[in-house]
Amino acid sequence: MSKKEVIHLYKKVIEDLRAAIENGDYQTGDLLPSENELCRSYDTTRVTIRQALSALANMGYITRKHGKGSIVSEPKTGLGILSVSGVTAGIGTQKLTTTILQKPIKQDWPADFFFPIDDSESKNGCIFFSRLRHINETPVLYEETFITNVDLPRFSSRSLENRSLFKILKEFYNVEVTEGEQKIWAIHADKNISALLNIKTSHPVVHMKRRLQTNNKGVRIYSSLFCNTEENFLRDSF
Amino acid sequence: MSKKEVIHLYKKVIEDLRAAIENGDYQTGDLLPSENELCRSYDTTRVTIRQALSALANMGYITRKHGKGSIVSEPKTGLGILSVSGVTAGIGTQKLTTTILQKPIKQDWPADFFFPIDDSESKNGCIFFSRLRHINETPVLYEETFITNVDLPRFSSRSLENRSLFKILKEFYNVEVTEGEQKIWAIHADKNISALLNIKTSHPVVHMKRRLQTNNKGVRIYSSLFCNTEENFLRDSF
């Protein structure tokens, strides 16, 4: 936009240091420049610098040590959202792919939806889609997702194939998950899930229902998913 | 202790306001006294008051609104630790009881423990105990817990019957969970679990392995648990 935006100094300090940490300019365990050094760099006072460093500490980027300095922290592991993970540490060694079974479409909320929907959400309907995830060509997880139809223009026309829903929401809509809840059952796969996951109906699968809130109060993400955990598992960290 | 402890003013402000919120003196949605009012009350400056209010905001007690005030927030729901929950909202309507099958004992870490144990933890052994949880007299969850044997004097002699492990750790040792990870499988109950949970071996149960870190770096809590989710489910919020 052509309008000239002002950025407050303490926010610039936050962004500069955050970018430096995320770009690898500082490694876990490194000391950031001291408060006095940063005062000189930015030609400002300790109060301004300390406000920026306090914010970074609260976001988990650094740890403050009295008399020593600001130490770069281990990156935060996760928010607590369960997702499929490999038997070996991490999924990097395995091939995770996602097929869109149902492309995003706008629809009414299903009757008897598995989480209570409030009136304002109910009015606008939702965006619904479903995905099947494979690990090394083996289907392991089927997920149906319902997102409130608010503040997400042209979402339905975006491709989700092999892409992270959360990354799309972040990149295009500046939407980030802030909190949520998850409910977990172990069930026998029914006929539909058996077919989708290529397993016997007697096979135990994890069934999860999840509700996520975001930094945009209107945008909520609901999922129902079924996961075959014979070779893999669901994992979260917080 | 007889030694006179000094408390810094901004910390006193935090504690006073936190206690007032937790005691119900302020309800969700209420405005706290303005910064200027608090300056007068505590005979101090806005910088000191703002530091306290900033800390309360970061802990989730209040939300700051430019030009309006400090609004008391909805209490934070949870850290993301899965626990057994009822079919109806909350467990309050049902009777949850806990039986200690194995009282806390000190022992070596099991060979091939389900999470990697570092050398310093390994040396000291662990505290092990197991519990069976019932909902309305029905066994629903069996949990084995291993805690690092560090900074927990006389833990083995404490009664865990019908008491929250986390509350005991908080009350007696000032230990609070800060982060963790959980791994989830759906499995058929084996003979041992079938017997404990009073179900058929073909029955699907949730198997979870969890590792929790605390504000005391030495204290970590590992659990392996099995949950029958036919009438209930595991639930977390974060």
Place this chain on the structure above:
DNA sequence: ACAAACAACTTGTATATACAAGATAACTTT
């Protein structure tokens, strides 16, 4: 070579002050 004391660094706590910007209440005008 080692221990103690000191100096110089760091972050933590605090006071004082000023202006920017958002929200709300009170007042005035239509």
Place this chain on the structure above:
DNA sequence: AAAGTTATCTTGTATATACAAGTTGTTTGT
């Protein structure tokens, strides 16, 4: 009665300064 303006409240951003307390490196004494 409604709309516009103004005043007064609020939090947000920022400068300047001082002392407390923790950490680390240097110097001195044994």
